[in-house]
Amino acid sequence: MMERTLRENKGSALRRAEPLHLLKELKAILYLIPFLVPFSVFYLWPVLRGAWMSLHVWGIQGMEKYVALANYRKIFVNADFYSYLWNSFYFVLLCTPTVIILGLVLALIINQNIRMRTLIRSVFFLPYVLSVSVVSFIWLRLFDAKNGPVNALLHVLGLPVDINWLTDHRFVWWAITITTDWWSVGFVMVLFLAGLQEIPTDHYEAAKIDGANAWRRFLHITLPGLSSVMKIQIFYQIINCLKLFGQVQIMTGGGPGDSTNTMIRYIYVTGFKKDMFGLAAAQSMVFCFIMLLIAVVQFKITDRKDG
Amino acid sequence: MNKAALNIVAVLLALLFAFPLLWMFLTSLKPDGVNVYTLGDWVNWSDLNADNYVKVVRDSQILRWTWNSLVIGVLTTVISILFSSLAAFSFSKLPFRTRGIFYVLIVSGLLIPTEAILIPLYETALHLDLIDNIWAIILPGLTNPIGILLLKQFMDGVPKDYIEAAQIDGSPYFRLWWSICLPLTRSAMVSVGIFFFILSWNNFLWPYLAITSEENMILSAGLPTFLSNNTMSLNLIMTASAIAAIPTIIVFILLQRHIVQGVAMSGVKG
Numbered sequence: 089m090m091e092r093t094l095r096e097n098k099g100s101a102l103r104r105a106e107p108l109h110l111l112k113e114l115k116a117i118l119y120l121i122p123f124l125v126p127f128s129v130f131y132l133w134p135v136l137r138g139a140w141m142s143l144h145v146w147g148i149q150g151m152e153k154y155v156a157l158a159n160y161r162k163i164f165v166n167a168d169f170y171s172y173l174w175n176s177f178y179f180v181l182l183c184t185p186t187v188i189i190l191g192l193v194l195a196l197i198i199n200q201n202i203r204m205r206t207l208i209r210s211v212f213f214l215p216y217v218l219s220v221s222v223v224s225f226i227w228l229r230l231f232d233a234k235n236g237p238v239n240a241l242l243h244v245l246g247l248p249v250d251i252n253w254l255t256d257h258r259f260v261w262w263a264i265t266i267t268t269d270w271w272s273v274g275f276v277m278v279l280f281l282a283g284l285q286e287i288p289t290d291h292y293e294a295a296k297i298d299g300a301n302a303w304r305r306f307l308h309i310t311l312p313g314l315s316s317v318m319k320i321q322i323f324y325q326i327i328n329c330l331k332l333f334g335q336v337q338i339m340t341g342g343g344p345g346d347s348t349n350t351m352i353r354y355i356y357v358t359g360f361k362k363d364m365f366g367l368a369a370a371q372s373m374v375f376c377f378i379m380l381l382i383a384v385v386q387f388k389i390t391d392r393k394d395g
Numbered sequence: 396m397n398k399a400a401l402n403i404v405a406v407l408l409a410l411l412f413a414f415p416l417l418w419m420f421l422t423s424l425k426p427d428g429v430n431v432y433t434l435g436d437w438v439n440w441s442d443l444n445a446d447n448y449v450k451v452v453r454d455s456q457i458l459r460w461t462w463n464s465l466v467i468g469v470l471t472t473v474i475s476i477l478f479s480s481l482a483a484f485s486f487s488k489l490p491f492r493t494r495g496i497f498y499v500l501i502v503s504g505l506l507i508p509t510e511a512i513l514i515p516l517y518e519t520a521l522h523l524d525l526i527d528n529i530w531a532i533i534l535p536g537l538t539n540p541i542g543i544l545l546l547k548q549f550m551d552g553v554p555k556d557y558i559e560a561a562q563i564d565g566s567p568y569f570r571l572w573w574s575i576c577l578p579l580t581r582s583a584m585v586s587v588g589i590f591f592f593i594l595s596w597n598n599f600l601w602p603y604l605a606i607t608s609e610e611n612m613i614l615s616a617g618l619p620t621f622l623s624n625n626t627m628s629l630n631l632i633m634t635a636s637a638i639a640a641i642p643t644i645i646v647f648i649l650l651q652r653h654i655v656q657g658v659a660m661s662g663v664k665g
Contacts, residue, residue, distance in 0.1 A: 112489075112490075116489040116490075117493070119482060119484055119485035119568070120481075120482045122477070123478040123481065123537070124497075124501075126478075126535070126537040126538055127537070130534055130538050131512070131535075134519050135512055137518065141518065198405075202398070203402050204405075207409075208406070213655060214647060215416075217593055219597040219614065219615035219618075219639065219643070221614075221636075225632055225636040226416070229419075229422070230415055235430040235432055237418055270412070278655055279659060282659045333510065337619070338622065352510050355510075355513060356600075360604060365518065368514045369515060376512070
């Protein structure tokens with residue numbers, strides 16, 4: 089949508105080649121000022137300032153010296169950077185598909201005429217409005233190796249040993265993924281529901297007459313009908329997963345070892361625990377660059393489709 | 396799959412989803428050191444009491460944090476909506492040449508998340524002497540351009556005739572906004588407002604950094620202090636979580652329809 093708005097807007101600005109009336113311009117810009125002031129100070133300025141800071145050695149007291157690209161060199165020769173980057177993308181690989189598939193399944197169920205539909209939909213959606221601290225606290229306790237209900241449930245199902253969900257590097261990402269899925273799947277579901285409602289019912293009627301079974305109807309009508317919502321969701325979830333911080337900060341503290349340290353936590357630790365603001369600013373710039381790269385890919389993909 | 400089986404699956408899934416919250420409330424009512432582990436613990440309600448709630452409210456500043464969250468949420472939402480509406484009005488109804496440039500500039504705000512500008516944002520807040528001040532949370536909360544995009548779409552739907560008729564009467568721009576566009580986009584403003592409020596209420600990373608004293612914290616950023624506080628037992632942590640969750644759940648139940656609609660709108664369009 090963002091891309092589309094940009095494009096539409098460009099079009100209309102070109103069409104209307106009006107003469108420049110200074111007073112008219114100023115009057116219109118006046119209405120943008122209230123938004124533009126905080127936007128400039130707390131968004132545009134920090135972006136530029138971050139680029140500037142990244143070229144310096146910068147402590148909590150302020151600028152110390154100009155070092156050109158030395159901070160970036162430090163980042164790229166450090167093996168930590170690649171492992172945190174990999175951690176972030178590993179989480180994307182786990183969380184994005186699971187949350188989208190689960191969200192789609194829930195949306196398909198809710199879209200049927202089942203009993204207590206509204207209540208069940210609310211139950212699925214409710215976790216989304218809770219704050220990340222509440223969600224992380226709950227799952228921190230649920231995943232407790234000794235007294236946690238998750239292991240209790242697995243014992244009932246016949247698992248003989250306790251799983252150290254949050255301290256075993258083989259399971260810790262799954263614990264974070266389950267937590268995140270539970271928290272945000274309601275959002276995905278609601279968007280798919282909105283998408284499902286826009287697919288015309290006569291397509292299904294026609295397919296039924298043609299003898300297509302439920303699976304084929306899903307494959308040939310439902311999925312294509314959801315393709316634009318799907319694309320938006322995939323990119324939205326990728327970006328969301330890359331921003332992972334609260335869950336690991338509260339549930340694992342980046343551990344065991346460094347196995348759940350992510351890009352954002354890396355920036356946080358470098359900046360606020362080690363007081364190396366310049367280096368952290370350079371890391372932020374790398375993160376910004378990754379975000380912009382994803383936006384470009386998204387732009388290209390939606391562009392091709394919309395023509 | 397037939398309808399009955401689907402119903403059963405749906406109910407089972409709903410129970411699974413509700414489980415963590417039910418468990419949280421149950422544990423929050425159990426005395427220190429008592430775990431809700433086996434099925435027996437679930438049905439044993441004889442030892443339930445509200446002592447934990449009394450203790451958490453007495454020993455921590457959780458009510459104060461709730462109040463701060465509320466104040467910050469309301470201020471951020473109201474100011475955001477007004478500013479976004481003004482800008483949306485300008486983009487939608489006022490023809491001006493530099494419109495495209497400003498629009499691209501503002502939409503670019505969607506590209507880079509707060510997480511990516513943490514360090515310079517902190518530095519900026521430090522310079523403006525905003526650290527440990529609630530305005531350090533409110534002001535950066537006003538930079539989200541999604542409100543402008545959404546409200547602009549709704550303002551585009553306000554018929555040109557209304558605007559032109561009012562202009563012939565000689566109404567100034569401000570009157571066009573205040574007495575025509577604002578009332579006609581009221582329901583969109585409610586949806587966007589709810590979305591902004593949830594964002595603010597659940598905002599974690601930035602308040603976690605920008606607020607340093609316990610009395611100025613908001614709920615989401617204050618809760619983790621329970622972890623480092625050794626005098627708090629594990630059940631009390633669940634009580635604190637429950638206290639933080641209760642207002643959200645009540646508001647959700649009351650405004651459910653608007654919330655779902657607002658979230659769907661912002662998500663599909665965003």
